[in-house]
Amino acid sequence: MEPPRPPIATPCIQVCVIDGESGLCLGCQRTLPEVASWGRLSDAERAAIMSGLPARRSRIRPEKLALFG
Numbered sequence: 001m002e003p004p005r006p007p008i009a010t011p012c013i014q015v016c017v018i019d020g021e022s023g024l025c026l027g028c029q030r031t032l033p034e035v036a037s038w039g040r041l042s043d044a045e046r047a048a049i050m051s052g053l054p055a056r057r058s059r060i061r062p063e064k065l066a067l068f069g
Contacts, residue, residue, distance in 0.1 A: 010038060011050055015068045022059040026068055029056040 015027025016035075023031055030038075034049055041049075057065070 011053055019060055029053045
């Protein structure tokens, strides 16, 4: 029997709203294609995307981000 696989790392915070202006999720700052393919990406691909997420936050207007805390 194989040991259980560790859970997939994800930036998801259960706020799944795509901002039409930036094309990013207001919760995690991923694009819709990134969200849709997340489970099929390698750990390295997910890590690369996650490392760039903090910089993406500035592409979303602050008043929109404030709606979700």
